[in-house]
Amino acid sequence: LDSDTILTKPQVFEKGGKILFLHSDEYHAPYFSTITRLLPGLKFLNCSFVSHQMLFAIHHLNDFKKDLELHSGKKWFEAILDCIDKNEGSSFSEYETYGQWLFNKKRESISREYWFNGSFSRKQNIDKIIKENKLKYRSISFHYYM
Numbered sequence: 001l002d003s004d005t006i007l008t009k010p011q012v013f014e015k016g017g018k019i020l021f022l023h024s025d026e027y028h029a030p031y032f033s034t035i036t037r038l039l040p041g042l043k044f045l046n047c048s049f050v051s052h053q054m055l056f057a058i059h060h061l062n063d064f065k066k067d068l069e070l071h072s073g074k075k076w077f078e079a080i081l082d083c084i085d086k087n088e089g090s091s092f093s094e095y096e097t098y099g100q101w102l103f104n105k106k107r108e109s110i111s112r113e114y115w116f117n118g119s120f121s122r123k124q125n126i127d128k129i130i131k132e133n134k135l136k137y138r139s140i141s142f143h144y145y146m
Helices: 029-038 058-072 076-083 094-105 126-133
Strands: 005-007 018-023 110-114 117-119 139-141
Touching (some): 029 058, 029 076
Parallel strands (some): 117 139
């Protein structure tokens, strides 16, 4: 869970024996460029796994890291560091990378739902925003860049 995100409703992270992934309509091209360098050949789902919250299953995460190491011949974190664009302010997302990998490699173990997240400025009255929007959104994020 991102530290700038507030859950406005009880959350479910497993549904029908599958990990529930929330997907969004956010799209940040540098994330996909990094994923392509890390794991060429992945077919991208036409949505984003950047949802500001995610359950990382340790057995899948271990397989993911092994896949990064097999492809790169380096430790998983070195592979990531070598693939990020150091001229880009944000070129890697753990949510996007892990989600796209899982969708490609272990699709049968996940289910997906739309995220219903609201993004607001921190300069607004946070308590008022939560009260007015808690029925509309599963979560509300107060990003520094807003």
